[in-house]
Amino acid sequence: MNKRKLSFWEIWNMSFGFLGIQFGFALQGGFMSRIFQTLGAEKDAIPLLWIAAPLTGLLVQPIIGYLSDRTWSPRWGRRRPYFLIGAVLSSIALFLVPHSPALWVAAGFLWILDASINISMEPFRALVADKLPESQRSYGFVTQTLIIGIGTWVASNLPWMISQMGVSDAAPNGVIPMSVKIAFAIGAFVFLASILYTVFTTSEYPPEDMEEFEREKKKKNQFIPDILNNIGSMPLTMKKLGLIQFFSWFAFFTMWSLANPALTEHVFSTPAPIESTFNMDVPESAAAFEKANTAFQKSSNEVGRYMGTYGLSSMAFALILTFYTSRKRINRKWVHLGSLVLGGLGFISMYFIPSPEWLFLSFTLVGFAWGSILSMPYAMLSSAVDPKKMGVIMGIFNMFIVIPQIIAAVGGVNFAYKLIGNETINAMLVAGISLIIAGMCNLLIVNKDAITYNPKGEVE
Template identity: 65%
Template sequence: MSFGFLGIQFGFALQGGFMSRIFQTLGAEKDAIPMLWIAAPLTGLIVQPIVGYLSDRTWHPILGRRRPFFFIGAVLSTLALFFAPYSSALWMAVGSLWILDASINISMEPFRALVADKLPDSQRSYGFVVQTLIIGIGTWIASNLPWFMTQLGVSNTAGPGVIPDSVKFAFGIGAFVLFSSILITILTTKEYPPENLEAFQEEKEKNRGFLYGVFEIFKNIVSMPKVMFQLGLVQFFSWFAFFTMWSFATPAITEHIFGATDPTSLAYNNAADSVGNYLGTYGLTSMFFALTLAMITSKIKINRKLVHMLSLIAGGIGFISIYYVKEAWMLHISFSLVGIAWASILSMPYAMLSSSVNPKKMGVFMGIFNMFIVLPQILAALGGINFLYKLLFGENVVFTMVLAGTSLFIAGLCTLLITNKAVTHDG
């Protein structure tokens, strides 16, 4: 039921690892990059709660509750991912990112709800960790695809304003994997129908209409459980850190480690491929860390809060260490620590959240919860990254990674606010 996340992560990894490279190739300045990303989180802010709400109220006799949204999102995401590197102007690349992120969100949020739908509380840490294991595999492979293409002889350079063929091939492969893996989940997974289907249909007919839906989403936001808000603070600082990485890892590392600043040069494109390779390391590490957690959580109960806090601190150390790296190979160590945080971010908060909300509203609450993911990205894109790293550390673009590490340390400290043992420990 989580296999489709392999394809979703292909989309996210290619988007996170190479859209900034595409933007720079099309003429974007470094400080302008976060603003070019803003359409993605703004769309997520709107799409995620709506999709969650609609999926809670959907039942198809063949496709079930969540799978119709898997399919719609898969079709749109595949098209956007395939065409993104063929953008001939900056506004086209920004538009492709906007459509891609919105479409991936249509599929992704119901996947989170599906795990909570089908597993009892005692197995949810295990379920979300297995999901994270699949995400780690996707991150590692997708992040290395342009490098793989280059090794196979595909051109890694192009004229000014043209995306190299290595990136185009990588995005094309990613589009195929995205669609096919989600299709496998759709074809092989069964969903539980509502306990009383007749009452479910009557409730749906009685409470229908756009304004009612907006009112229900707003009411659920206002009445969210206390634990959800506490987890939201942790997510806020966690995702500020990773949005900073996705926006600035390529310009920061190509400049700080490789001394390459010209997006049309072979040196820059080779360095950008290497950045993808290092980003793949955090996906590979998250895979092994998730595998370790999967083995542990299948046998014993864990303290979710403690695991998450220590993982976030490890990731913070990893980001900050990038500033002190002298040899490029050492970045594998830095991003290995980042991968530990990534694995935990994708599993522990959702396991804790699913233990604290009404199962009948799992989709809408998962969507609302992800507002705490997109709000920090919007803040970062509106100038938060540029303002904070220059104010706190200095003008060198590598200080964006130090800012990311600091944000993860704050996220780790915020976990101390969560004191409800019913959600911090496996049931």
């Protein structure tokens, strides 16, 4: 199919729903560990509590990719019905998460939230490949990354902003502060509103061969065989990208699950207080617990705010690439390699910084890696696979995102950082080393179309 080139605003409209998706992910990534700690979770138990996120992605994304490939409605299109269903479910879950009365309830809501976000997210990746000609693929994925950066920065700063408006960070033991509850409610609204904007401003191309499409739809019990067949026939470039994704997402899962305990302890010197070490029947001891808990909640706001920096720098990175890729081709391999190495150095620097203000620089470097992770692998992949199977291929590719996170969650990250020492900050060193390894794995990519799309087949 000959696809026309789209304007910036057409690409912006079709990608705008990612603002809400990233609000959900940023609130989840920046504050779920804080919620778990507030509800009494031990530090080393936090990665396992996070296992809901990768497990739901492993199950949901291939299924949604497969179903969306086989969906067509003249009114709603192929991918948009899934955007909408996921948005409604995600918004409900986002609102309810900070109202969890117990740890097991919060963990359960994380399962629901992450499954719902994945229902919306996977078709967005496929939509770029569906709508854009090959020459605009990098441009499209980078524009998505620009919007993701905006969402990450704003959402990560929400509890801090709300606290600055006078909403209290203090709360009784085991209760999530009001500043966090309001932030999640705002996130729920933005999620639904941004998805609706994309649904109503974006059209989709119908299947190129409708008769063949209808025949494929009528085939029964093809899901598992199709998935296994696509895994078995996976292009070599996709496998190599999978190795890069493995180390990249191991690093970011480590950040999402352990940055809050690591940085509140090592950088802010305000660890989460353990109730059992206080005699809550003695007023002075109870007051000391409340003071320590409020200090932890405030420093957690600061950690979230500094983490938002990686969204800001990824946004700037994406903005530069958006302007550049709208006019010229880029060498995706070298861009991704350099970005991941810079991100790794950002993580490693967190161990050595003399004061919290330096976290701004650390997370700025991490943002370069994040901006590249959200665009370059998908741009390289989309140039190396069958466009008719883009939805299911993107879903299968997600395995290379969730498998490292599952390994990290079931003990991999705790094992790795304790090889260095027992302090939680060592987890950030592990994240940095992992990103640098991911960067070096880009040297394995040799497919010319994946590295730099060029109609003449040349690599620049």
